[in-house]
Amino acid sequence: MNKEKRDMLFNQAKDWVLEAGRNIRHKIKDPLHIDTKSNANDLVTAMDKETEEFFADHIKGKYPDHSILSEEGFGDDLNSLEGVVWIIDPIDGTMNFVHQKKNFAISLAIYEDGIGEIGLIYDVMSDVLYQAKHGEGAYKNDIPLTPLDKDKKFEEVVFGLNHFWLCENRLVGEKYMQQFVKDVRGTRTYGSAALEFAFVAEGVLDGYLSMNLAPWDVAAGMVIVKETGGVTTNIDGNQLSLLDKDSVLTVNPSIQERLLDSYIKVGRK
Template sequence: MDKEKRDKLFDQAKDWVLEAGKNIREKINDPLQIDTKSNPNDLVTAMDKETEEFFANHIKQKYPGHSILSEEGFGDELDSLGGIVWIIDPIDGTMNFVHQKRNFAISVAIYEEGVGEIGLIYDVMADNMYQAKRGEGAYKNDVLLSQMDRNKQFEEAVFGLNHFWLCENRLVEEKRMQQFVKDIRGTRTYGSAALEFAFVAEGVMDGYLSMNLAPWDVAAGIVLVNETGGVTTNIDGTELNMLDKDSVLTCNPAIQDRLLNSYIKHGRK
């Protein structure tokens, strides 16, 4: 994608994200209509659907040749990321939205031929926009984010961990992961994969690990992390499946090999 085209798409996408965020803030205290999806803890609200429909309608009207990959049913059935694809999570962190009314984000990415060109993660209630265009760095609002420290010491790392999936899946050995937690400086859980990716890009955390995320959870974050020198793979250390759910590891490259080889690959069940 050439720079002029990318800049125009970025400006339009950012305007829509800000408009959608403003609508959410204005309605944050309205009564909630809450449903469940795959299990009682997999929540979806009318606001999730309203926000995704807002993006889908605007994209289809202005860019009819573009495709949409999204969470709540307003996207397209895709078997590839060919062409230009908008990957959207209207509210990432719905449980936080319902219970806390904070710590959730709008996540919008634009990919062309499978390459992440634009990433936007908007922390709605804090009014912080994490944004990136491929090859131009990543920003929090208007402040350029620093490149990751390639000399980062493993023992000084702070990691985001999705504890629910670590406890419930059979992809890793729990005792080895417990040792990982002991060996690093600390762990955090924020309840929004998009925000956790943004925090890795910002340097608030050095990595984030989860065992079952969808493309819309990670697409924008990958662009941000790439632009700050980070790396994102699945827990095998290979390329993510961007059309289906997958395990996800995003982190500073200085700690990736040790994490994969000492705590995950050697502890697989």
């Protein structure tokens, strides 16, 4: 994607994200209409659907040749990332949205032929926008994010974990992950994969691990983390497909090898 096209799409996407965020804030105290999807903890609200429909209508209205990959049913049925694809999670952290009225985000990415060109993660209630364009660095609002520390000491690591790994012994041996938690400085759980990606890019976290995420959970964060020097793979260290759910590890590269070799790979044997 050339710079002119990237800038044009970025500015339009940013405007829509901020508009969608204003709408959510305006309606944050309205009565909630909540449904469940795969299980009682997998929530979806009318606001999730309304926000995704807002993006779908605007994208298809202005860019009818673009595709959409999204969570709540307003996207396209895709089997490749050919062309320009918008990957959207209208509210990442729906449980936080329902219970806390904060700590959730709009996550929007634009990919072209499988390459992440634009990433936007909007912490709606804090009015903080993490943003990146391919090859142009990452920003928190308009402040550049500092490249990640390449000499991070393992004993100083603060790591984000989705604690469902406790139930996923088929993926990583429980005792190895427990040892990892003991060896690092601390762990945190925020309940929004998009925000945890943003915190890795910012250096607030040194990594984030989850065992089962969808493309819309990670697509924008991958662009932003990459622009600060971070890396994102599955727990085998392989590239994510962005068309299927997978385990996800996004991390400061200075600790990636030790994490994979000392805890995850041996825990999978």
